[in-house]
Amino acid sequence: MLRAEHLSFKIGGNLLLTDVSLTLLPGEFTMVLGPNGAGKSTLLKLLTGTEMPYQGQVWYDDQPLKSIPLPTLARQKAVLSQLLSLPFDLSVTDVVMMGRYPYFDLNPTRQDKQIADDCLEAVGMFSFKTRAFASLSGGEKQKVHLARVLAQLYRQPSDQSVKYLFLDEPISALDIHYQHQILKLVRNLASQNMVVFVIVHDINLALQYAQKVILIDQGSIYGIGHPDDVLTQSAIETVFQLTPYFMTHPETGRRVMIC
Numbered sequence: 397m398l399r400a401e402h403l404s405f406k407i408g409g410n411l412l413l414t415d416v417s418l419t420l421l422p423g424e425f426t427m428v429l430g431p432n433g434a435g436k437s438t439l440l441k442l443l444t445g446t447e448m449p450y451q452g453q454v455w456y457d458d459q460p461l462k463s464i465p466l467p468t469l470a471r472q473k474a475v476l477s478q479l480l481s482l483p484f485d486l487s488v489t490d491v492v493m494m495g496r497y498p499y500f501d502l503n504p505t506r507q508d509k510q511i512a513d514d515c516l517e518a519v520g521m522f523s524f525k526t527r528a529f530a531s532l533s534g535g536e537k538q539k540v541h542l543a544r545v546l547a548q549l550y551r552q553p554s555d556q557s558v559k560y561l562f563l564d565e566p567i568s569a570l571d572i573h574y575q576h577q578i579l580k581l582v583r584n585l586a587s588q589n590m591v592v593f594v595i596v597h598d599i600n601l602a603l604q605y606a607q608k609v610i611l612i613d614q615g616s617i618y619g620i621g622h623p624d625d626v627l628t629q630s631a632i633e634t635v636f637q638l639t640p641y642f643m644t645h646p647e648t649g650r651r652v653m654i655c
């Protein structure tokens with residue numbers, strides 16, 4: 397379980413996040429939405445320890461995040477940020493193997509290599525494994541970074557511990573086929589004792605996949621809970637300043653938004 401209490405964050409004199417409290421449960425697929433600049437990435441950085449809050453605290457299970465040793469954290473938590481370029485000339489396999497750094501000393505084992513291959517396969521990028529990462533398209537780079545975080549949290553059968561996966565707009569560069577493939581993959585991971593926190597902009601994908609939604613506006617939580625309870629007509633009108641219409645999907649019966 398992840399628990400955050402009364403998180404606030406400021407840079408200079410600007411308060412970017414104000415009094416955010418939340419609980420994320422393993423097994424629950426949480427999606428985070430909100431306008432540009434609302435504070436979604438800032439919240440992710442506080443929940444992952446990339447930034448320290450000005451006020452408040454984050455716990456992973458019963459441990460304050462700041463007290464968890466980095467080598468332990470590296471096996472528990474993986475983060476995919478929006479920055480996809482790398483300053484080094486690496487192959488696709490090299491990038492995925494970065495996810496295995498917490499597990500080997502000098503050289504990857506045969507098992508690490510197999511895990512990297514499996515994770516590339518899972519995102520449809522196995523045939524690119526020897527390519528130079530810099531030569532890939534934007535969507536291909538995004539899939540390789542996804543394979544990297546999957547490799548980092550790859551679970552051995554004996555490992556029952558809770559894992560924490562944070563993805564900042566992981567499907568922004570993907571075609572519609574891979575948007576759905578990756579979200580199904582992540583939903584499946586969530587069901588395996590994982591806390592999953594995914595920032596997206598697509599309200600219909602959140603209505604389709606999320607079990608919990610966090611709607612952020614102007615540095616605060618506007619709503620948190622079941623997607624149908626949070627992503628209401630009035631909430632979307634207020635937060636995004638446009639008028640949505642909702643229809644019912646003809647086969648599944650779920651809500652679909654059109655604007």
Ligand SMILES: Nc1ncnc2c1ncn2[C@@H]1O[C@H](COP(=O)(O)OP(=O)(O)OP(=O)(O)O)[C@@H](O)[C@H]1O
Binds near residue numbers: 437
């Ligand atoms: N280092 C910084 N200095 C000043 N302002 C910052 C800094 N980092 C972020 N901000 C501001 O904080 C606000 C929240 O940024 P954040 O990246 O969390 O937004 P977001 O909700 O993830 O937006 P987007 O959907 O555009 O990615 C923005 O207005 C941003 O300009």
